[in-house]
Amino acid sequence: MTESRCRSRRPWIWLLPAGALLVVMAAVPLLGLTWPFVIILLLGFAAVSLWAIVRLRVERAEHKAAMARRDAAEAVLAERLRLARDLHDLVSHGLGMITVRAAAAAHLHARKPDERALLAAIEDVEAISRAATVELRRMLDALREVDDQPARHPTDTLASLPEIIDGARRAGLRVELHQEELGSVSPGTQMAICRVVREGLANSARHAGSTTVDVRLARTRTAVSVTINDDGPNRGWAVRPGAGHGLIGLRERVSSLGGTLTAEPRAKDDGFCLEAVIPEGAA
Structure with missing residues (x-):
């Protein structure tokens, strides 16, 4: 009724x-x-x-x-939608890293054949695909759960950043992380920061190849910011654009927390800058 x-x-x-x-x-x-x-x-x-x-x-x-x-139905639907967005991020990031690592290895091998480097690339692709498969199974298990049970899904925190960056380095990026003392950060903001870093590194890998990327996390009295700058594409690198949904979903996630997302080429060179500013109270 x-x-x-x-x-x-x-x-x-x-x-x-x-x-x-x-x-x-x-x-x-x-x-x-x-x-x-x-x-x-x-x-x-x-x-x-x-x-x-x-x-x-x-x-x-x-x-x-x-x-x-x-x-209850709306809560379950909202959770399923969040899982679907996380699933998209997970799959696109994992496949993007695999594609970029394989393409970078082929590009370098064509310029200077090296069987050891080629074998290392294959091992990296295997490691990335295994990790993505484990997370994919966990998320699919959560999606299969009955409606009266709380859904479980992997949650990124600031402690996940080293692993995210290590994965990007294995894919060929030269990543430097500069993180200030952030104090206490809410779980939603931590997850958003990790999503920004994942998407920024994946975009740099797709559009610039094995470029240098600077990742910076800072905090003011009212917000946490994460900035990702890359040095632009390597010489001879063929750009492999994605579907274009990553930044759209990322902007939606950041704006849902009251934050802003900026994604634009750098004026001084061929690099690209991705920056998210998310409101966060005092530490």
Whole structure:
């Protein structure tokens, strides 16, 4: 039963006992009714009032149950949508790193054949694909869970940054991390920071090859910022653009926290800058 239907019925329920009382009050002086008949009318009035009260309570309980089911369904749907976005980030990042590592190895091997470097690239591709497969299985398990169980999904924290950067280095990027003391940072902001770093490194790898990337995390009194600067594409590197959904999803995630995302080429050279500023209270 919808909320509008419940609201439309409630005034009519209360009008029934009120109308019955008015009928009794008007009938006694006008018709000269005897007391036994008046008592019967009063009993009828009491019965109608009792029915109205019971009916109102039943409808109210049904309405609350319906709202609870709707809220639970919306919570599950919201969690599934978050998992879907995380799944997209995971798959696109893992496949992007594999593609870039393989392409970089082929590019370097064509310029200077080196079987050891080629073998190292194959081992890196295997390691990246294994890690992505493990996380993919965890997230798919969460998506398969029944609705009355809380969904479990991997959550990135600031402690995940070294692993994220190591993966980018294995893919051929030269990454330097400069992190100030950030103090206490909320879980949502930590996850957003990791997503910005993942997407920024993946974009640098796709568009610039084995370039140098500077990752900086800083904090002011009211916000946490993460900035990713790369030195631009290597000479002879063929750009491998993605679908273009990564930055759109990233901007949505950052803006949902009240932050801003800037992604633009650097004016002084061929490099690219990705910066996110996310509001965060005092440490």
